[in-house]
Amino acid sequence: MRTHGCLSPLVAGLWLVAACPAAQETAAPAEPPRQCEAAECNTEGMLALGLQRPDEALRLLDRSCSLGHAVGCSNLAGVLRGGVGGAVKDPPRAVGLYDRACRLGFAEACATVGTMLAEGTAVPADPPRALAMFELACAKQDAFACFTAGLFFETGRGATRDPGRAAAAFEQACGLGHATGCFNAGILIFDEAGGRPGDNARAVELFARGCAGGQPAGCLRQGLAALRGVGTAVDVGQATALFARACEGGDGDGCELAAQLKRSRGRKVEVALTSRAPTLTMAGLTVHELACRMPQTDPLALAEALEGVAAHKAALDACAPAGAAVAVVWSYRGGRAGQVRVEGADPRLAGCVRKAVERARSSLAASCAATVLIGEAVGARKALADRRSAAARAPAPAPVPAN
Template structure:
């Protein structure tokens, strides 16, 4: 723990001059003693802070994973799925690392497995029951993407019986965890009275939450509400934000409102 703590001070420049080499030396001593977070932090340094050391990053992420650090396993899963860190893309290896990370209660890894099984990616057969189970676990581990995916399943009746109330429950969980799109979906449900009593004030509030977190659909819907309320100034401001987030229709509406 002493070497790990010292490594952290040099790594972050806390109370001393930031010095990655000193951090590496300290973390390496702790990693040899099977301190998983030290191995993981070495991976981070070689991955993100000292360029051109992808192989070293993989080595230390692997060590952290071997010592049952879920984050290390998850990062390796992403690397093999996407072909990052100069590793040869391998869906098979990605699944192996995601499985271990998920067993170690990493919500992101469970979410990734849910998506792979849902879509039949990574050489896996589509298995909706398995996908649902992994997404449920991800959501239970406070992964917003897992909760949002469950909400979409229930909203669309995809692989499960359509249940807007269950959908709303999962969208709310995801929104509270920071899923911008889920906040916007709640806004839509309030605007339509779908599974919840129609409430335009709550619709506006949730569209605003989604927009503030960067969801262009939420911005577009929010601007439309302001326009219908004859609040041109706010409509222009929010359409402008939606346009900057990449929504073409928001750009067109903005141009029309500005009159040029």
């Protein structure tokens, strides 16, 4: 009798149909698994990730990277950096993979390495190496990296403070379409009192490019140059239009100056502007969201405003040795700090910080506000992150009823 399989004994009297040796000999040999090419592996890996198959995604992206695909390396790094799709987080390996993607020509990966090393949250902070990565990305025409390298040189982070190199990096970012880079480059080049021939005209051109790119502060500074006739011809009409444009873009100084010009009817306008820095370090004291309203418009004024407070860093650190991030408001009048307020801190900490800041001295006439990092650096950065997280979760204020 012919059977369609082979009988294998299990126990007495029972049989099971199994594959016959003869059939195995005549079947076509199994093909080896297909190996995808670099770009294809990257595509398939990202598809597997979307289908919640992290092991398959990691295998495919790893092959893509090993074959020299820059974006594949960067995608693999992204998965490991954040534990995307259920993969196990591995930030140190992610840094190495981003670095490989960078060396393979992917500028965005260079900037990502710089950001991770600058933040110091997922991996230990390394400002000098972070700056080197931002410079490498900038050389590959990444506007964000050029701008960030400019911030590092401007504040002396990761290297000696160098306004000239900062201006060059900001100007390169400007050429790549970064409007705030245009503005920052102009600020560092502009010197109303004693600029080198042609520098103020060049700065005004940079302000104009920033304004055209949607940076209202560029419109404000271009308008101020036109009002004073520095780097360009005096043109009160153009200044008024530029202040109005800055105001429309959300710049409060532009609104104030536009209103002042309207009220002045040709009389001289006393100018006070708000200068800002996202982060600034002086004498070891780091602050975030620094803003000072003052008549001085030179690039060193903000540093001078912080320098008076930074002189008392030891007293500030003693207020919170484990680290804290405190919001401080203060003014300089008559050579000394006054009207000091510490917001959102417990009374003991607030009182200690207030006394330290009241010891600050400066020749400026200014009103300033900043979030000041004090005490142990890691604890201070964590406190800053917690503060920002709480602010992001806070509900929007209720609308004010109409009268």
